Amino acid sequence: xxxxxxxxxxxxxxxxxxxxxxxxxxxxxxxxxxxxxxxxxxxxxxxxxxxxxxxxxxxxxxxxxxxxxxxxxxxxxxxxxxxxxxxxxxxxxxxxxxxxxxxxxxxxxxxxxxxxxxxxxxxxxxxxxxxxxxxxxxxxxxxxxxxxxxxxxxxxxxxxxxxxxxxxxxxxxxxxxxxxxxxxxxxxxxxxxxxxxxxxxxxxxxxxxxxxxxxxxxxxxxxxxxxxxxxxxxxxxxxxxxxxxxxxxxxxxxxxxxxxxxxxxxxxxxxxxxxxxxxxxxxxxxxxxxxxxxxxxxxxxxxxxxxxxxxxxxxxxxxxxxxxxxxxxxxxxxxx
Amino acid sequence: xxxxxxxxxxxxxxxxxxxxxxxxxxxxxxxxxxxxxxxxxxxxxxxxxxxxxxxxxxxxxxxxxxxxxxxxxxxxxxxxxxxxxxxxxxxxxxxxxxxxxxxxxxxxxxxxxxxxxxxxxxxxxxxxxxxxxxxxxxxxxxxxxxxxxxxxxxxxxxxxxxxxxxxxxxxxxxxxxxxxxxxxxxxxxxxxxxxxxxxxxxxxxxxxxxxxxxxxxxxxxxxxxxxxxxxxxxxxxxxxxxxxxxxxxxxxxxxxxxxxxxxxxxxxxxxxxxxxxxxxxxxxxxxxxxxxxxxxxxxxxxxxxxxxxxxxxxxxxxxxxxxxxxxxxxxxxxxx
Ligand SMILES: NC(=O)c1ccc[n+]([C@@H]2O[C@H](COP(=O)([O-])OP(=O)(O)OC[C@H]3O[C@@H](n4cnc5c(N)ncnc54)[C@H](OP(=O)(O)O)[C@@H]3O)[C@@H](O)[C@H]2O)c1
Ligand SMILES: NC(=O)c1ccc[n+]([C@@H]2O[C@H](COP(=O)([O-])OP(=O)(O)OC[C@H]3O[C@@H](n4cnc5c(N)ncnc54)[C@H](OP(=O)(O)O)[C@@H]3O)[C@@H](O)[C@H]2O)c1
Numbered sequence: 001x002x003x004x005x006x007x008x009x010x011x012x013x014x015x016x017x018x019x020x021x022x023x024x025x026x027x028x029x030x031x032x033x034x035x036x037x038x039x040x041x042x043x044x045x046x047x048x049x050x051x052x053x054x055x056x057x058x059x060x061x062x063x064x065x066x067x068x069x070x071x072x073x074x075x076x077x078x079x080x081x082x083x084x085x086x087x088x089x090x091x092x093x094x095x096x097x098x099x100x101x102x103x104x105x106x107x108x109x110x111x112x113x114x115x116x117x118x119x120x121x122x123x124x125x126x127x128x129x130x131x132x133x134x135x136x137x138x139x140x141x142x143x144x145x146x147x148x149x150x151x152x153x154x155x156x157x158x159x160x161x162x163x164x165x166x167x168x169x170x171x172x173x174x175x176x177x178x179x180x181x182x183x184x185x186x187x188x189x190x191x192x193x194x195x196x197x198x199x200x201x202x203x204x205x206x207x208x209x210x211x212x213x214x215x216x217x218x219x220x221x222x223x224x225x226x227x228x229x230x231x232x233x234x235x236x237x238x239x240x241x242x243x244x245x246x247x248x249x250x251x252x253x254x255x256x257x258x259x260x261x262x263x264x265x266x267x268x269x270x271x272x273x274x275x276x277x278x279x280x281x282x283x284x285x286x287x288x289x290x291x292x293x294x295x296x297x298x299x300x301x302x303x304x305x306x307x308x309x310x311x312x313x314x315x316x317x318x319x320x321x322x323x324x325x326x327x328x329x330x331x332x333x334x335x336x
Numbered sequence: 337x338x339x340x341x342x343x344x345x346x347x348x349x350x351x352x353x354x355x356x357x358x359x360x361x362x363x364x365x366x367x368x369x370x371x372x373x374x375x376x377x378x379x380x381x382x383x384x385x386x387x388x389x390x391x392x393x394x395x396x397x398x399x400x401x402x403x404x405x406x407x408x409x410x411x412x413x414x415x416x417x418x419x420x421x422x423x424x425x426x427x428x429x430x431x432x433x434x435x436x437x438x439x440x441x442x443x444x445x446x447x448x449x450x451x452x453x454x455x456x457x458x459x460x461x462x463x464x465x466x467x468x469x470x471x472x473x474x475x476x477x478x479x480x481x482x483x484x485x486x487x488x489x490x491x492x493x494x495x496x497x498x499x500x501x502x503x504x505x506x507x508x509x510x511x512x513x514x515x516x517x518x519x520x521x522x523x524x525x526x527x528x529x530x531x532x533x534x535x536x537x538x539x540x541x542x543x544x545x546x547x548x549x550x551x552x553x554x555x556x557x558x559x560x561x562x563x564x565x566x567x568x569x570x571x572x573x574x575x576x577x578x579x580x581x582x583x584x585x586x587x588x589x590x591x592x593x594x595x596x597x598x599x600x601x602x603x604x605x606x607x608x609x610x611x612x613x614x615x616x617x618x619x620x621x622x623x624x625x626x627x628x629x630x631x632x633x634x635x636x637x638x639x640x641x642x643x644x645x646x647x648x649x650x651x652x653x654x655x656x657x658x659x660x661x662x663x664x665x666x667x668x669x670x671x672x
Contacts, residue, residue, distance in 0.1 A: 151639075153568070155491035155583040157533055171531075176515055179508070192619050195507075197493055197574060197581050199615040199632055199646040208612060208634030208644075217637050232489070232636050232644060234583040238533060239575055245533050247491040247570040247583075276544060279535040283528050296535055298544030300568050301553050303487075308544075308568060310535040 004030035005332060006067040008091075010059050010082065011074030012036035012047055015164050016096055019321040020071055025050055027325060030332065037062055038074065064089035069331070071324055072097055083125070092124035092331065094324045098215060100127055107219045109134050110326040111270040112141040117330055126327050130212070131244055131319025132156050132235070133219035138292045138318075139248075139311050140224055142268035146260050147307065148253040151230035156216070157238040157245045158201060159282065160193065162315050168241055175239075189237075198237035210235060243282020244319060245312040255304035258297065265294055270318075273297070279310060286312040290322055340366035341668060342403040344427075346395050346418065347410030348372035348383055351500050352432055356407055356657040361386055363661060366668065373398055374410065400425035405667070407660055408433055419461070428460035428667065430660045434551060436463055443555045445470050446662040447606040448477040453666055462663055466548070467580055467655025468492050468571070469555035474628045474654075475584075475647050476560055478604035482596050483643065484589040487566035492552070493574040493581045494537060495618065496529065498651050504577055511575075525573075534573040546571060579618020580655060581648040591640035594633065601630055606654075609633070615646060622648040626658055 007024070011017035017038075024031055036047055037059040046053035059078065064070065064086045072079045076099035083100065086093050095105055105125035106116050117126070128134065136154075160167040170188035177184050178194050186192060202210040217231045238245070250256075265273045272291040274280045280293030292313040300306030313319050343360070347353035353374075360367055372383055373395040382389035395414065400406065400422045408415045412435035419436065422429050431441055441461035442452050453462070464470065472490075496503040506524035513520050514530050522528060538546040553567045574581070586592075601609045608627045610616045616629030628649040636642030649655050 153489035153585045157493070157572075157574075172515070175511060179512055179515060191617065195576050196617050196619040197576060197648075198617060199581070199583075199648075204613060204632075204634075207637075208632060209637055214637060230636065230639050230642075232585045232639070232642050234585075234632070234644060234646065236493075236581075236583065236646075238493075240531050240533060245535070245572075247535075247572065249489045249568045249570075277540060281527065281532050281534060283532040296540075296544060296570070298540075300566070301543075301545055301550060303566050303568070306566075306568050308570060310570065310572075312533075312535075 002030060003332070004032040005069055006033045006035070007031050008035040008037055008062065008064070008067045008070040010037045010070060010072050010078060012056055013038045013042040013045060014073060015161055015168070015316050016073040016320045018047065019316050020073060020324060021047055021049055023317070023321050023325045027329070029325065029328065033066070035062065035067060064091045067091055069093070069328060087123050087125060090123050092122065094126050094128055094327055096128045096320055096324055098127065098130060100125065102127070102222050107133065107223050108327050109137040109223050109323060110330055111268070112137040113223050113225065114330055124331055126331070128320060128324040128327060129219040129223060130215055131162065131313070131315035132158070132216045132246070133223060134319050134323045135244060135292050135311060135313040136220055136246060136248070137223045138270045139265070139294055139309065140220075142264040142271070143250070143261060144224065146264055147250060147256065149226075149229065150251040150253055151232070152251070153249040154231060154233045155247045156233065156235045157240070157247075158235055159240045159242050159244055159315050160237065161242050162244065163188075171239060171241060193237065194239055196239060199234070201235045201237050240282055242314060242316060243287045243312055244315040245282055245310070248309045248311065250307040250309070252305045252307065256299050256307045258299060261307065262297060265297065280312050282312045286318070287314045288317065289314060290318060292318060338366060339668070340368040341405055342369045342371070343367050344371040344373055344398065344400070344403045344406040346373045346406060346408050346414060348392055349374045349378040349381060350409060351497055351504070351652050352409040352656045354383065355652050356409060356660060357383055357385055359653070359657050359661045363665070365661065365664065369402070371398065371403060400427045403427055405429070405664060423459050423461060426459050428458065430462050430464055430663055432464045432656055432660055434463065434466060436461065438463070438558050443469065443559050444663050445473040445559050445659060446666055447604070448473040449559050449561065450666055460667055462667070464656060464660040464663060465555040465559060466551055467498065467649070467651035468494070468552045468582070469559060470655045470659045471580060471628050471647065471649040472556055472582060472584070473559045474606045475601070475630055475645065476556075478600040478607070479586070479597060480560065482600055483586060483592065485562075485565065486587040486589055487568070488587070489585040490567060490569045491583045492569065492571045493576070494571055495576045495578050495580055495651050496573065497578050498580065499524070507575060507577060529573065530575055532575060535570070537571045537573050576618055578623045578650060578652060579648055580651040581618055581646070584645045584647065586643040586645070588641045588643065592635050592643045594635060597643065598633060601633065616648050618648045622654070623650045624653065625650060626654060628654060
C-alpha cells in the first residue's frame with residue numbers, strides 16, 4: 001500500500017510555485033489534497049492540476065494542520081510570517097526563499113547532501129538553496145573526491161526570471177521598445193536590461209559584495225560541508241529570460257585527471273555532460289530540463305592543476321522547484 | 337610647423353574601419369590625404385570624412401608608396417596578403433587583425449607598453465591587440481606595481497559586434513523573430529543567440545581552448561611583459577550589440593590594499609572608475625566612450641589577497657579603433 005500526502009504550496013501563482021505544481025503532477029508525487037495559496041491579489045484564481053482547476057486561496061486564512069507538508073515559494077517575508085504557524089501545527093516544510101537559518105532548516109541538494117535529512121527531527125524544516133548553489137552543488141559533488149580543491153572562482157550569469165514575473169515582463173517590454181525605436185523607460189531594473197549586462201544583482205555591502213553573492217558562498221559551503229572553502233564570486237544579470245549559466249574555475253593543488261573528471265560527470269546523477277567541442281546553452285539545452293548541463297571541461301591553458309567548466313541549468317525548474325520536489329521525495333520515503 | 341601624413345585604412349567600410357575614420361576626424365589626426373580601401377564589393381561606395389565624401393577603392397590596386405601609414409582592419413587574410421607590399425613600399429602599418437607574429441609586429445596598448453615603440457625600426461609594424469587584451473591591459477597596467485600577482489581568472493562576455501557587421505544584423509533579426517513569435521532560423525550563429533549565452537566563441541582545440549582564448553592570454557602576457565603569468569580565461573558570447581565586459585579575479589600573495597588600488601585606478605589614464613555601490617554597464621556607460629569603465633572593486637568575500645573587478649569597454653572603439661589611433665599618435669610624434 002502506498003501512502004499519499006496532503007500538501008500546500010504557498011506562492012502557487014508565482015514563477016517557482018507554478019512550476020512546482022507542474023512537477024508534482026509530472027513526477028506523480030503522491031498528493032492526496034493539494035492546497036494552493038498566495039496573497040489576496042490572486043485568491044480566487046485557479047491553477048490546473050491533474051486535469052482539474054484548483055482554486056487559489058489566501059495564505060492568511062490557511063489552517064496548516066490540514067497538511068503534512070508545505071512548500072514556501074512566496075518570498076522571505078511570507079516564510080518568516082508563516083513558517084512558525086506551520087511547524088506549530090506539526091507540518092513539515094520546504095522553504096525556497098532563503099529566509100531560514102541553516103541550523104533551523106539546512107540547505108539540501110539531493111545529489112550532494114541527501115544524508116543530512118536523516119538527522120533531522122519532525123516536523124522537518126528544510127531549505128532548498130538559491131538556484132545557483134543548487135546547480136553548482138550538483139556538479140561539485142562528483143568532483144570533490146577527485147581534486148585537492150584550493151579555491152573556486154565563479155562568474156554567475158543569471159536569468160531575469162530569478163527575480164520573478166515582473167523582471168521577465170520588463171525584459172520583454174524593454175526589448176520591444178528598443179526594436180521599435182521607442183524611448184526606453186526602465187521600470188523594474190534601474191537601467192537598460194535589454195542587450196546589456198548588469199554587473200550587480202541587488203545592493204552591495206560596505207565591502208562590495210551583494211547579499212546574493214554572500215548567500216551563494218554560504219550555501220555552497222554548507223551543502224558541500226566545506227566551511228572554509230575559498231570561493232570568489234560575481235553574480236551578473238544577463239538579458240536571458242530563463243536559465244542560469246556559470247563560468248567556473250577550480251584550482252587544485254596538483255594536475256587534474258581530465259579522464260576521471262569526465263567519467264565522474266558522465267556517471268553522476270542530475271548531470272548531462274555535453275561532448276567536447278560542443279557546449280551547452282541555457283536556451284536550447286537547460287531550460288525545461290531536469291538536469292544541469294555541463295560542458296567546456298578543460299584544464300588551464302598552461303596550468304594542469306586548474307579545471308575549467310561551464311554549466312547551465314533551468315533556474316526555476318532544476319535550480320528551485322525540482323530540487324524542492326526531489327527533497328520532498330526523499331522526505332516521504334520513510335521520514336514524513 | 338606641424339607635419340601631416342598620408343594615411344590608408346583597409347576595411348574602411350567595416351565595423352572597426354568606419355569607427356577608425358571617425359576617430360581620425362574627431363581627434364584631429366594630422367591627415368593630409370586619406371585613402372579608404374575595401375574589397376571589390378564596396379569599392380565605389382563613399383564614407384564621410386571632414387565634411388567630404390571619400391570614395392572607397394579596391395585594396396588590390398592600391399599603390400602603398402602613396403602613404404606613410406596604413407591601418408589594416410579587414411581580417412587576417414588581407415593583412416597577410418598586403419602587409420609585405422606595404423612594408424616593401426616603405427609604409428608603416430598598424431594591424432588590427434592579429435595576423436602578424438609579435439616579433440614582427442608587437443602588440444601595443446599605449447596606456448600599458450608605449451615604451452616598446454621606441455625600439456622599433458622603420459617602416460614600423462605594430463599590432464593593436466584583440467579588444468579584450470587592449471581593455472584588460474589598460475586596467476592591469478596601474479595595478480601591477482601594487483600586487484604580487486599570482487594568477488588571473490577571467491570570464492569575458494563579448495558583444496556580437498566583435499564578429500563584425502553580420503553578427504550585429506543577426507542578433508537584431510533573431511530578436512525580432514522571437515518577439516514576433518516567428519520560427520527562429522539561426523544563420524550567422526549556429527544556434528539561438530537572442531536571449532541566450534553561448535559558452536564558446538570559435539572552435540576549441542583538442543585541449544578545449546578556443547583561438548580567441550589562447551590569443552587573449554598570449555597578447556596579455558606580451559603587453560604586460562609577464563610571459564609566464566597564469567591566466568584562466570573563458571570567452572562567452574553575450575546577446576549584447578556593442579561593449580565587452582569582464583569579470584576578473586586577481587590573486588595576490590598577500591592582502592590587497594584597496595585604498596591604494598582605488599587611487600591608482602582613479603589616477604590612471606584611459607580609465608573611468610565608477611564609485612562603490614554603483615557599477616558600469618556596456619550600454620549606458622562604455623559604448624561610444626574613449627575609456628574603460630571599472631567598478632565593483634573589492635577583495636574576496638573572506639580572502640583579503642583576492643581582488644575582484646568588473647570592467648567594460650566599447651570593443652570597436654576603445655578596444656580596437658581608438659587603441660590603433662592612439663598608437664598612431666605616438667608613432668607620428670617623432671618616429672614616423
Ligand atoms: N525565480 C527563481 O528563479 C527563484 C528560484 C529559487 C527561489 N526563488 C524564491 O522563491 C520565492 C518566489 O519567487 P518567484 O520568482 O516565484 O516570485 P514571483 O514570480 O514574483 O511570485 C511570487 C509568488 O508569491 C506570492 N506572494 C507574494 N506576496 C505574498 C504574500 N504576502 N502572501 C502570500 N503570497 C504572496 C505571489 O502571489 P500573488 O499572485 O498573490 O501575488 C506569487 O504566487 C522567492 O523567495 C524567491 O527568492 C525564486
Ligand atoms: N569588431 C571588432 O570588435 C574588432 C575589434 C578588433 C579587431 N577586429 C578585427 O578587425 C578586422 C575587421 O573586423 P570588423 O569587425 O570591422 O569586420 P566587418 O565589420 O565584417 O568588416 C570587414 C571589413 O573588411 C573588408 N574586407 C573584407 N574582405 C576583404 C578583402 N578581401 N579585401 C579588402 N577588404 C576586405 C570589408 O570590406 P567590404 O565592405 O568590401 O566587404 C569591410 O570593410 C578583423 O580582423 C577583426 O578581427 C574587430
